[in-house]
Amino acid sequence: MDAVERLLEHQAICELKARYCRLMDEKRWEEWGLLFTDDAELVTAGSTTNGRDPIRDMVHGAMEGIPSSHQAFLPEISFKSATSANGVWAAMFIQSQGRTTGVGHYHEEYRKVDGTWQIARSELVTAFVEGSAVPDQLLD
Numbered sequence: 001m002d003a004v005e006r007l008l009e010h011q012a013i014c015e016l017k018a019r020y021c022r023l024m025d026e027k028r029w030e031e032w033g034l035l036f037t038d039d040a041e042l043v044t045a046g047s048t049t050n051g052r053d054p055i056r057d058m059v060h061g062a063m064e065g066i067p068s069s070h071q072a073f074l075p076e077i078s079f080k081s082a083t084s085a086n087g088v089w090a091a092m093f094i095q096s097q098g099r100t101t102g103v104g105h106y107h108e109e110y111r112k113v114d115g116t117w118q119i120a121r122s123e124l125v126t127a128f129v130e131g132s133a134v135p136d137q138l139l140d
Contacts, residue, residue: 016117020035020072030056032059042059043121071093091106100129109121
């Protein structure tokens with residue numbers, strides 16, 4: 001992969017993560033789910049969910065009807081191959097109704113499937129979380 005290709009692929013992964021945040025906050029669950037590989041893994045609050053549909057359904061159930069703002073910034077993307085990459089993103093999330101405010105980092109793996117980058121694994125490692133509905137696992 002030459003320098004121009006690397007920049008284009010880096011930008012494509014950045015746009016993937018931007019869609020992840022926007023579609024979650026817009027509660028567009030079908031589209032949000034398509035950002036993941038079929039065999040994706042999501043690790044949050046000490047639990048792991050495997051598979052695109054179970055991930056979508058779990059997050060949908062947890063987030064439906066709750067106004068939120070998710071932001072990911074300062075990407076550190078490293079390419080393992082032309083179709084595989086890792087990323088770390090600074091994260092901030094706010095869920096209204098006094099529920100949760102937090103910061104941390106997304107640690108992710110990406111795979112290019114049929115010419116499109118998708119999330120193969122995502123883990124949110126929190127540094128600070130507060131709110132009335134914070135899961136016990138996040139308070140450690």
